[in-house]
Every structure is written in structure tokens, then in C-alpha cells.
Amino acid sequence: MSEKDSDAEITLRLGAAAGDGIQSAGEMIMKVLSRSGMHVTTYNGNQSLIRGGHVWFHVHASTKKIYSLGYGIDFLIPLTQLSYDQHFEKLNQGGAVIYDPVAVKIHDLDPKVMQISVPLADIALKYDKRPIMKNTVALGSLCAAIGVDINVLSKAIQDQFGRKEPAVAENNIKAAMDGYEMVKKQTRPLKNIQYNYSVRRPAMTADYALALGAVAAGCRFYAAYPMSPASPIVHWMASHAKKLGITVFLGEDEISVMNATIGASYAGARAMCATSGGGFALMQEAIGEAAMTETPVVVVDVMRAGPSTGLPTKTSQGDLNMMLGISQDDFPRVILAPRNPEESFYTAPRAFNLAERYQVPVIILLDFAIGDGGYSTVDNLNFAFEIDRGKLLSTPPPAYTNGYWFKRFAITDDNISPRSIPGTPDMMFVAKTDEHDEWGHDLSDVLAGLKEYLPIRRRMHEKRMKKLEEIKKEMKLPEIYGPSGADISIITWGSSSNAVREALHELHKKGVSVNSFEFSDIYPMQEDEVRKILSTAGIMVDVEVNYSAQFAKLLKREAGVEINNFFLKYDGEPIYPEEVEKHILATRKEVHAIA
Amino acid sequence: MPLLNPKPFESDTRADWCPGCGDFGVLAALKDALQKSGRQPHEVVVVSGIGCSSNLPGYIRTYGFHGLHGRPVPVAVGIKNANPKLLVIATAGDGDEYGIGFNHVVHAARRNDDIKLIVMNNEIYGLTTGQLSPTSKLGQKTKTSPDGSIIYPLKPLPTILGAGGTFIARTFSGDPKHMSWVIQEAIKHRGFALVDAISPCVTWHNIYDEVKKLFYRLEDRGYKPDDENEAYKAMNAQDGIPIGIFYRREDKQSFQERLAEINGGRWAADNVKSLGSEIAQSLVQEML
Numbered sequence: 001m002s003e004k005d006s007d008a009e010i011t012l013r014l015g016a017a018a019g020d021g022i023q024s025a026g027e028m029i030m031k032v033l034s035r036s037g038m039h040v041t042t043y044n045g046n047q048s049l050i051r052g053g054h055v056w057f058h059v060h061a062s063t064k065k066i067y068s069l070g071y072g073i074d075f076l077i078p079l080t081q082l083s084y085d086q087h088f089e090k091l092n093q094g095g096a097v098i099y100d101p102v103a104v105k106i107h108d109l110d111p112k113v114m115q116i117s118v119p120l121a122d123i124a125l126k127y128d129k130r131p132i133m134k135n136t137v138a139l140g141s142l143c144a145a146i147g148v149d150i151n152v153l154s155k156a157i158q159d160q161f162g163r164k165e166p167a168v169a170e171n172n173i174k175a176a177m178d179g180y181e182m183v184k185k186q187t188r189p190l191k192n193i194q195y196n197y198s199v200r201r202p203a204m205t206a207d208y209a210l211a212l213g214a215v216a217a218g219c220r221f222y223a224a225y226p227m228s229p230a231s232p233i234v235h236w237m238a239s240h241a242k243k244l245g246i247t248v249f250l251g252e253d254e255i256s257v258m259n260a261t262i263g264a265s266y267a268g269a270r271a272m273c274a275t276s277g278g279g280f281a282l283m284q285e286a287i288g289e290a291a292m293t294e295t296p297v298v299v300v301d302v303m304r305a306g307p308s309t310g311l312p313t314k315t316s317q318g319d320l321n322m323m324l325g326i327s328q329d330d331f332p333r334v335i336l337a338p339r340n341p342e343e344s345f346y347t348a349p350r351a352f353n354l355a356e357r358y359q360v361p362v363i364i365l366l367d368f369a370i371g372d373g374g375y376s377t378v379d380n381l382n383f384a385f386e387i388d389r390g391k392l393l394s395t396p397p398p399a400y401t402n403g404y405w406f407k408r409f410a411i412t413d414d415n416i417s418p419r420s421i422p423g424t425p426d427m428m429f430v431a432k433t434d435e436h437d438e439w440g441h442d443l444s445d446v447l448a449g450l451k452e453y454l455p456i457r458r459r460m461h462e463k464r465m466k467k468l469e470e471i472k473k474e475m476k477l478p479e480i481y482g483p484s485g486a487d488i489s490i491i492t493w494g495s496s497s498n499a500v501r502e503a504l505h506e507l508h509k510k511g512v513s514v515n516s517f518e519f520s521d522i523y524p525m526q527e528d529e530v531r532k533i534l535s536t537a538g539i540m541v542d543v544e545v546n547y548s549a550q551f552a553k554l555l556k557r558e559a560g561v562e563i564n565n566f567f568l569k570y571d572g573e574p575i576y577p578e579e580v581e582k583h584i585l586a587t588r589k590e591v592h593a594i595a
Numbered sequence: 596m597p598l599l600n601p602k603p604f605e606s607d608t609r610a611d612w613c614p615g616c617g618d619f620g621v622l623a624a625l626k627d628a629l630q631k632s633g634r635q636p637h638e639v640v641v642v643s644g645i646g647c648s649s650n651l652p653g654y655i656r657t658y659g660f661h662g663l664h665g666r667p668v669p670v671a672v673g674i675k676n677a678n679p680k681l682l683v684i685a686t687a688g689d690g691d692e693y694g695i696g697f698n699h700v701v702h703a704a705r706r707n708d709d710i711k712l713i714v715m716n717n718e719i720y721g722l723t724t725g726q727l728s729p730t731s732k733l734g735q736k737t738k739t740s741p742d743g744s745i746i747y748p749l750k751p752l753p754t755i756l757g758a759g760g761t762f763i764a765r766t767f768s769g770d771p772k773h774m775s776w777v778i779q780e781a782i783k784h785r786g787f788a789l790v791d792a793i794s795p796c797v798t799w800h801n802i803y804d805e806v807k808k809l810f811y812r813l814e815d816r817g818y819k820p821d822d823e824n825e826a827y828k829a830m831n832a833q834d835g836i837p838i839g840i841f842y843r844r845e846d847k848q849s850f851q852e853r854l855a856e857i858n859g860g861r862w863a864a865d866n867v868k869s870l871g872s873e874i875a876q877s878l879v880q881e882m883l
Contacts, residue, residue, distance in 0.1 A: 035883065202882040212878055216870050221677050221863035244874070245861030247676050247854055252702040256669040259662065263642070263673025266660060267681065269863030271673070289663050383875040387867065404607045404656055421864065422658040422674065422681050425637045430652045430659030433645075441653065442661075446611050 007192045009062045010038075010146055011092070012075035015083025016135065019051035022079070024160060025135040026057025027375075029142065031156040033061040034203045034377050036148055037196030041498070042203075043069050043574060044373045048228070048312040054082045063193065067340045067376055067498035068577050071506075074191075075145060077138045078104050079120070096190055098141045098183070100134065114190065116145060116183055123178045127171040136172045140179030147189025149197065150180045201377035206370040206495075207232035207274075207302060209341035209378065213348030214272050214298070215244055216383050221264040221271040223249040223257040228312045229372030230274040230302040254279035258286035258299070266295050266431060268421035270352050274300035277319045278309065284327040287361050291331035291464065293431035294409065294417065296355035296390075298348070300364045302371040305572045314572030315368035317494055318546040323363050324523065324554065330461075332358070332468045335523040337365040337494035342378040343520060344370070349385040354474065357390040358416060358467045365522070367545070369574035370495045391418040396427050402439070405429055409438045411459060415466045435460060468524045475521040477529055482508065482515030487591065488584060489537035491563060493519040493551045496544050496575055503580035513538070514584055519551070525558040534561050541565045541587055543580060603636050603656065604629050610654045617794030617803075618648050620768030621715055625686070626655055627771075628778035632682070639682045642671040644691035647722045648715035648794065651686045665696025668703050671710040678864035679709065679851040682782065689716040693729040693751050700751075700789070704760040707786035709849040713778065714751070715768075715794035718802065725799035735800070752830045752841060755789050756823065761847050762788035763826070764840040767810055768795070769803060773838060780840060786849040793836070806836055813839030 012029070016022040023044060034040045038061040045056040060070035074095040078084035084097070084104045091097065093112035100120035109115065118141045124131040136157065143150050154173045161169040204212070211233045214222070224234035238248045247264075251257035257273045264271035275283065280301045290297045303319045305311035323335050334354050338344040344366060351362040370376070400407040400418065408429035410417045417438075420427035430436075434444040437456050447453045478491075482504050492500045497518035507514050517537065534540070534555075540563045542552040547570045552563045567583040569575050604626045612618050629639060639657040643649035645664035652659025658681075662670045667685040675683045685692075692700050692714045703710065719737060720726040726739040727746065734743040752763050762784040766777040774792060781788035793810075795803045813820070813829060818839065820826065826842035870878070 031883075200883050202879050204882045208882065216875060218867035218869060219863075220858075220861065220866045221673075223673070240878070241857050242859070244870070245858045245866060247858050247863050249673070249676055251669065252698055255666065256672075256699055256702070259666045259669035260673030260676065262662075263660070263670035263675075264677035264863055265673075266670070267640075267674040267677035267864050268867070269677040270867050271677065271863065285663055286666065289666075293660070293662075381875075381879060383870060383872060385869055387869060389867065402607070422640045423637060423678060423864075425635070428636055428656060428658050430661055432653075432661045433663055434661060440659075441608060442650065445650065 008064060009060070009070060010075070010191060010193070011058070011060050011070040011073050012077070012142065013056055013058045013073045013087055014077045014135070014138070015054065015056040015087055016079035017051070018047060018049050018053050018055045020079055021132065021135050022055050022057050025139055026059065028153065028156045028160055029139055030059055030203055030375055032143065032148055032152045033059065034201045035152055035156070035197070037199035037201070038063060039065050039201065040203055040375065040377045041067055041069060042375045043369065046313045054080070054086060056083065056087065066502065068502040069499070069574065070502070071578050075142060077142060079134060079138065081105065094190065096145055098138060098145060114187065116141065116186060118179055118182050120179070124175055126178070127175050133172055133175040136175045137179035140176030141183040144180045144183035145187065145189060146191045147193065148195055150177065152197065203375045203377045204341050205232060205372060205375050206338065206341045206344040206366045207372055208236050209345040210300060210348050210364065210366065211236040213345040214352070215240070215246065217270065217349035217352045217385055218387050219270040219272050219352065220245060221247045221249070221261070221269040223251055223261045223271070223273040225251050225254050225257050225275065225279055227276045227279045229304055229368040230276050230300065232372050233274045233300065254282040255286065258283035261297055262286060262290050262295050265297050266293070266421070268423070272298040272300065274302060276302050276304045277306050277322065280319065280322065287333070288327035288331055289433050290361045291333065292433050294359035294464070295431060296359050297361050298351045298355050298364065299361060300366060303365060303367040305570070311572040313368065315373060315574050316546060316570065316572070317367055317496065317544050318550065318570070319365065320522070320546070320550040320554065323365065330465055332360045332464055332471070333523070334360060334362040334471055335365060336362065337520055337522050339495055339497040339518060339520050340370055341376045345378065345381055353386070353388040354471065356392070357388055358471050359390065359419065360467060360471070365494060367495050391416055393418045393420055393427070394424055396420070401426060405439050407438050408440050409436060409460065411438055411463055414470060415463045472524045472526050475524060475526055477526065477533060478517040478519045480515060480517055483513065484515065484536060486515040487513040487538045488541060488587060489539065490514065490516040490541050490543055490580070490584070491552065491555070492516060492543040493522060499575040499577045500543055500580050502577040503584065506577065506581050507584055512584060512588055522551070523554070525554070527559040530555070531559045531561060534559070539565060539587065539591060541567060541584065543567045543575065545569050545575060606654050606656045608653050611650065612647055613798050615797040616647070617717060617768035617796070618651065618715055620771050620774060621648070621686070621713065621792050621794050622651060622654055624771050624774035624778055625713070627775040628782060629657070631779055632782050634682050638680070639684065640674055642667045642674065642683065642685045644687040644696065646688040646690055646720070648686065648688040649691060665691050665694070666699070667691065668696060668699035668710070668712060672703060672708050675708060675710050675851060676854065676863070678862055684711045684713065686713045686715065689714055689718065689728050689730045690720050693749050697729070700755065701758045704755045704758040704787050704789065706850040707759065707761055707847055709786050709851050711781045711788045711790065713790045713792055715792050717794050717796040717800060719796050719800035721796045721799055737799070750830070752789070752791060753827055756826055756830070756842055760789055760842065761786045761844050762840070763842045764789070765791040765793065765838045767793045767806055767838050769807055770810070770838065773812065777840065784843065785845050786847060809835040810838050811835050813837050813841065
């Protein structure tokens with residue numbers, strides 16, 4: 001298995017046509033591994049269709065904590081010829097193809113990859129009129145090849161099909177067992193992993209983790225319009241609405257979703273909504289409304305490849321520019337980009353606290369690779385959050401009321417005004433999208449342009465914008481991996497960090513002097529601190545999933561840091577560690593050539 | 596203080612509408628209806644969009660949200676879904692509600708959201724200085740139709756009836772008592788109420804005299820608003836401009852009543868709290 005520690009890691013890939021049940025098979029093998037003490041990260045290579053085409057499911061498991069998709073493929077299970085043709089070149093030496101010779105003709109395969117032939121369809125036909133259980137047979141075969149206890153798979157099958165009539169699970173378990181026995185006769189396990197069956201790790205996508213974190217932080221209002229790859233969030237919220245008392249509002253469009261979220265927050269809820277880029281484009285005017293009315297909201301964009309409809313089931317980090325430029329004129333906003341599911345869980349409560357403390361919109365950027373497409377196992381989650389609602393009052397200080405109105409937009413030392421919510425006596429105010437004075441009175445009509453109101457407009461605009469200075473102090477600086485003073489420094493953000501971090505291990509093994517700076521808090525940026533930290537960097541290489549190096553440009557704009565070397569990916573697929581490794585090795589060569 | 600105040604809904608802010616604007620009548624009728632509803636100002640939220648009529652929040656002393664053009668309904672729906680104890684009233688113009696934001700009205704009617712929508716319909720865009728609106732008449736001359744409008748007007752009332760509306764009424768700011776009565780009934784209604792308030796624009800499209808001549812009260816003619824087919828007929832009347840309640844049914848649950856069956860009445864505004872550790876662990880268990 002090339003230079004990998006073969007007794008610590010597995011990468012495997014299942015490939016088939018949509019409708020063959022590859023996602024549920026993938027989730028089952030993921031569970032087999034995560035219930036055997038392994039850390040697991042997956043990627044769902046699906047297409048925007050329900051039947052046919054080609055879909056695959058990639059699993060990376062390790063005894064160490066990992067977030068990336070690993071190196072190459074140790075085990076390929078192609079249920080169709082197309083699945084073999086698409087993926088066989090990525091097979092690692094020492095790995096294996098498990099296939100049904102009736103469906104797949106092996107060709108051009110590295111002789112150091114083992115061929116394990118199993119009559120998947122014939123076995124499946126023993127248990128059903130149609131060979132739909134061939135993926136289960138393949139999972140059983142795989143368990144033998146990786147040397148994992150088949151009972152863990154039986155239990156996963158039981159969990160998967162438990163709600164259907166008992167025969168379904170029973171037959172699937174028998175089919176899996178046949179596949180397992182058949183491979184056991186052909187070969188000893190190709191992996192000698194010390195599975196720890198006493199450790200079961202929860203696995204979740206960033207979408208699920210974020211939903212869980214949001215509800216744990218007190219969010220009980222969630223609005224959405226269906227859009228991949230954000231839909232798993234609404235699915236989770238809807239399926240837990242009864243149990244947890246969540247109000248789920250499926251709006252008629254994203255404009256309605258955003259405005260209803262603002263309305264719910266104005267009424268006192270912790271409210272959130274999520275979408276992908278196209279839906280976010282429709283939400284933009286209302287996000288300006290939230291900023292102008294100083295209504296806290298949390299908005300999630302699970303990015304997918306664009307522009308326009310783009311590649312609905314493929315990944316991208318291409319929406320950062322949109323977040324920086326949301327709708328008209330200047331207003332404060334916060335942009336957070338958690339790197340993996342675990343961090344997404346903890347980002348939700350932070351986002352709500354920031355939104356309420358500063359009365360601003362907070363945007364969380366996820367992407368398909370970790371949001372919908374990928375699961376990762378998480379460590380024990382800590383649910384002990386502080387819920388900070390900021391300056392939320394239930395009685396008005398005397399100076400803040402004139403007998404009619406509450407001075408909702410009062411100028412204060414920290415530029416944050418005390419807030420009330422409807423239902424509170426004697427604290428009425430009008431939240432205005434028009435420019436307004438401290439009382440919420442309109443400046444746009446009879447007062448606009450009058451000389452005594454020019455400073456008020458200025459002051460109100462400043463009050464909103466200056467909140468950014470306070471927010472900055474709460475923004476996390478980049479996390480640094482690898483030795484300080486390295487020759488090469490990788491600058492990356494959000495989910496791209498996962499591949500970078502894993503590539504670093506391999507590069508260090510090869511003696512490359514390289515470190516990385518992973519950003520998860522994107523905006524507002526502590527420009528001075530960031531500049532200082534990056535002044536220690538070597539030759540900087542920007543790694544991100546978009547065409548125009550959007551984050552690198554933000555760094556230049558905010559911190560004056562200029563990067564001239566890029567690894568940018570925009571084919572819809574996430575970054576794999578080997579791609580980063582290759583780019584850094586080439587960069588080192590160039591640098592040495594110049595030196 | 597509000598309890599001692601004989602006019603708790605009076606604001607200190609004067610409306611800046613043109614003298615004679617129909618919206619003054621709507622404002623007065625709304626205050627009267629709220630006073631009679633027995634609600635306190637802090638229990639009421641008035642949500643508006645953009646346009647002359649949408650300046651209304653602030654001219655009335657309640658909680659207010661002066662939002663974006665066309666979007667009062669989704670903001671109102673969000674407020675109501677977070678805290679249904681509040682009385683939520685959306686007030687906006689025909690541009691807001693029958694043009695750019697009509698989609699939201701259709702869906703609020705379909706869901707039967709328990710919000711009250713008062714559309715100040717003047718058949719013109721007033722604040723942008725007189726362009727064609729969705730309810731402008733065929734042949735109407737405006738800045739964007741100097742040769743007369745060539746676009747058929749929208750019929751919002753039968754459209755909303757078709758969308759599942761459960762309370763559909765029209766009233767006229769030239770008949771303030773009638774308007775107050777219609778709004779009072781809308782407030783009492785179980786679910787979504789559309790009140791189309793003819794509120795003439797004295798500057799760009801003054802239809803006061805025309806409406807005064809042509810309007811009649813449905814209730815004066817013994818009309819009963821309990822039959823959908825009769826309601827369509829009344830809405831399409833050719834013999835003048837009928838005002839009153841065209842259609843009303845109280846047997847349909849509101850969206851919020853149905854939501855309560857799922858969320859158990861644990862409304863989001865009252866439930867900003869963390870999860871108990873037992874529940875939290877059970878949620879993690881699901882992902883094992």
C-alpha cells in the first residue's frame with residue numbers, strides 16, 4: 001500500500017449506478033468501521049439524478065484521527081463496468097478489486113492489486129427475485145478482505161432495515177454472510193488492523209452536526225427551501241421537530257425563508273435558515289434588512305459548484321466573494337467557515353452568541369464535501385454551551401423611553417443598543433429598513449438631507465459598522481500545523497484544510513520543510529494579527545476550491561498579504577491530500593531551481 | 596402607563612402622507628379596531644413593506660417592523676410562528692402585496708397563517724411618483740403608460756380565494772366605520788385574513804369620487820359570506836364596487852394550530868434554551 005502505514009488505514013470506494021443503493025451501502029460500511037473504533041471520513045460522489053448514471057461512495061478510515069479522504073483506493077468495489085473504468089487507476093498497490101465477473105471486465109490493472117472475484121448477483125438472487133442485494137454481498141466480501149468482524153456488519157444491516165419487515169434484514173444478513181465466506185476461502189485479510197470493538201464513534205455530516213449544534217444552542221426556529229446540499233439540515237430538523245419542539249418553516253422561496261427567519265428572531269427566537277449559493281443569492285436583500293434593523297440571524301450557505309445552477313451535487317468554496325459583498329452598501333456581517341463536522345457543531349452556538357451579542361447577521365459557510373457529501377466521526381461532543389443573548393432587556397431603563405417608544409437604536413459606548421422583543425410592555429419600537437434615528441424614527445422621508453440630520457445618519461451608519469471592530473477581537477486566528485519557520489507555508493480555509501493537514505504528514509515524511517495556516521474564522525479579520533502571523537510564513541501557497549483564489553484576495557485586501565503561488569481546484573471534486581502533496585513537491589523543486 | 600392612556604395606540608409621530616390621502620382613513624380605522632380588540636400595544640406587531648402606505652408602523656403605537664418592498668408577509672409569518680400569542684398585522688400597498696410580493700400572499704393564504712393583511716390598494720405606485728401597479732385599470736394613463744395601460748389588472752380577491760383564503764374582504768377608506776368593522780372581524784378570524792382597502796391616491800390617481808359613486812355594502816344586500824361560489828360571483832360583480840366580507844370560514848385550522856400539533860406548543864421565542872444532557876446524548880446515539 002505505497003508508503004502508507006497499511007495497518008492503520010483503509011481507503012475504499014464503492015461504485016454503481018444511482019438507485020443501486022450505494023449510499024446506504026456506503027453508510028453501512030462507514031458504520032462498520034466507526035463501530036470498530038476507527039476514525040472515519042467519507043465522500044459521496046453522487047449525481048443530480050435518482051436512477052442510472054454513476055455514483056460512488058468513498059470511505060477513509062484510520063486508527064488515528066483523520067478528516068480527509070486519504071490516499072488513493074485500497075479496495076474498489078465496482079458494481080458496474082463504468083465504476084471500474086472510472087476508478088481503477090487510483091487503486092493502491094497491495095489493495096484489491098472485489099467484483100462480479102459477469103458485470104465487470106478487469107483491464108489494465110496494476111499486477112500488485114489483487115483481484116477478488118465474487119458472483120455478487122448470483123448470490124443476491126438466492127434471496128430475492130431481483131439482484132438488489134448484490135451491494136450487501138459486496139459488503140460482506142469486503143469485511144472479509146479488511147478483516148473486520150462480520151457481526152458488526154450484521155448489526156448495521158439490522159439497523160438499516162430494521163423498520164422493514166424482518167425478512168428484509170434477515171435475507172440481507174444471509175447475503176452478506178455468503179459474500180464474507182466466499183472471500184474468506186480465497187484470501188486472508190489484506191489488512192491487519194487492530195479493530196477496537198469497544199469504541200463506537202458517532203459519525204455525522206457537517207449539515208447534521210450544525211443542526212445538532214444549533215438546536216443545542218437554543219435554536220427552535222428553522223426555515224428552509226429545499227436545495228442541495230443544504231437539505232440534510234431541514235431533513236434533520238423536520239425529523240426531530242416533534243421530539244425537540246422545533247418550528248420548521250418550509251417557505252415558498254428563499255426570500256420568504258430569510259424574511260421569516262428575521263421575523264422569528266425579531267420576535268425573540270434563535271432563528272436559523274440554510275441554503276446553497278443560488279438560494280443565498282435570493283436572500284441577500286433581506287440580509288441587509290437584518291443588518292439595518294440590527295436583528296440577529298444565523299444563515300448557512302452549504303456551497304456547491306456554480307455559477308448559476310452549476311453542479312448541484314459537487315463541491316466548491318466559490319461563494320466567499322458573495323458573502324463579502326452581500327447586497328447594497330456597507331453593513332457588518334460575520335463569516336465563519338468550520339473545517340469539518342465536529343467544528344461545525346461548535347460553530348453553531350458561537351454563531352448565535354455572536355449574532356445576538358452584536359445584533360448582526362452571521363454567515364456559516366459549509367460546502368458539499370463536508371456538508372452533504374461527507375461524514376466524519378466526531379469525538380465526544382460537549383453540550384455545555386453558554387447561551388449569551390447580549391443586551392436583551394425586559395424592562396426599559398428610564399433614559400430609554402419617552403412614554404411612547406423605546407430607544408431601540410440608542411448610541412452607546414460599544415455601539416450595541418439594548419434590545420427588546422415584542423410582547424414586552426413599554427418597550428415598543430419600529431425596526432426600520434429605512435435609515436432611522438435612535439428611536440427608530442424614519443430619516444428617509446421628511447428629515448432626509450436636513451442639516452441637523454446629516455450627523456445622525458452618519459452616526460447611525462458608523463454605529464453599525466463599528467461593531468466590526470469589537471467582533472474582530474472574538475475572531476480566531478489561523479491554526480498552525482507543522483514546524484515554525486518552514487520553507488513553504490500553505491494558506492487554506494474551511495474544508496480545504498482537511499486535505500492539507502493530511503498532506504503535511506506525508507510531506508514531512510519526505511523531509512519537506514512545510515507548515516500550514518488553516519483559517520476557519522474568515523471575516524471580520526484581525527488584520528494586524530494576521531499580518532504578523534503570516535510574516536513568519538515561508539513561501540506561501542494558497543489552497544482553496546475556487547477559480548479566482550477568493551480567500552487569498554481577501555487576505556490581500558484586509559491584511560495586505562500577497563500570495564503568488566496557488567493550488568486552486570474547481571472541477572467539482574474535493575481536494576485530495578495527494579494533490580496538495582504533488583503541488584508542494586513541485587513548488588519545492590521550483591524554489592530549489594531558483595536558489 | 597398604557598392602561599391609564601385612553602388612546603394607547605396613539606403615536607407621537609405624525610403621518611407624512613399627502614393631505615387627503617386614503618391611508619389616513621386606514622390608520623384611523625386600524626387604531627379604532629385595535630382599541631376595540633382589547634389588545635395592549637405591546638401585544639401587537641404591525642409589519643409593513645415599502646411605499647407610502649408602508650410608512651404606517653410608527654404612526655401607530657405598537658411594535659413595528661418596516662421591512663423590505665414586498666416582504667411584510669414572510670416577516671409577519673416568521674413573527675407569528677415564533678410567538679403566536681402576538682397579534683400580527685401586515686399593512687402594505689398593492690405594489691408590495693399584489694406585485695413584487697404576491698407569491699407570499701398566495702402561500703400565506705394556502706397555509707392559513709394567522710396573520711391579518713391590510714392592502715392599501717390605490718391602483719398606482721405612489722411613492723415612486725405614479726407608475727402602473729398590478730391593479731391599475733386597462734387604459735389607465737400613468738407615467739409608464741402615457742398612452743393608457745395595455746395590461747389587464749390582477750384580480751387579487753378571487754385569486755386568494757382560489758389559493759385557499761379563509762377570510763377575504765374589501766373596504767373603503769371613504770367609509771371609516773365599515774373599515775374598522777372589517778378589520779375587527781379580520782382580527783377575530785381564525786387564520787389568514789386579506790383586507791383589500793381601497794385607499795385612493797389623491798396625487799397620482801384620485802378615484803375617490805368614482806368609488807364613492809359606485810360602492811355598495813354587501814351586508815346591506817343581505818349577502819352571506821359562507822359560500823365559495825357566491826363569493827366568486829360577488830367579487831366579479833359588474834354593477835358597482837362591492838365592499839364587505841366576501842368569504843369567511845372558521846372551520847379550517849390555522850397554520851399555527853397545526854404547527855402546535857408538531858412542536859407541542861413549545862414556541863421558539865419562549866424556548867431559547869439548551870438541551871438536557873439526556874436528550875443531547877440520545878441525539879448523538881442516533882448517529883452512532
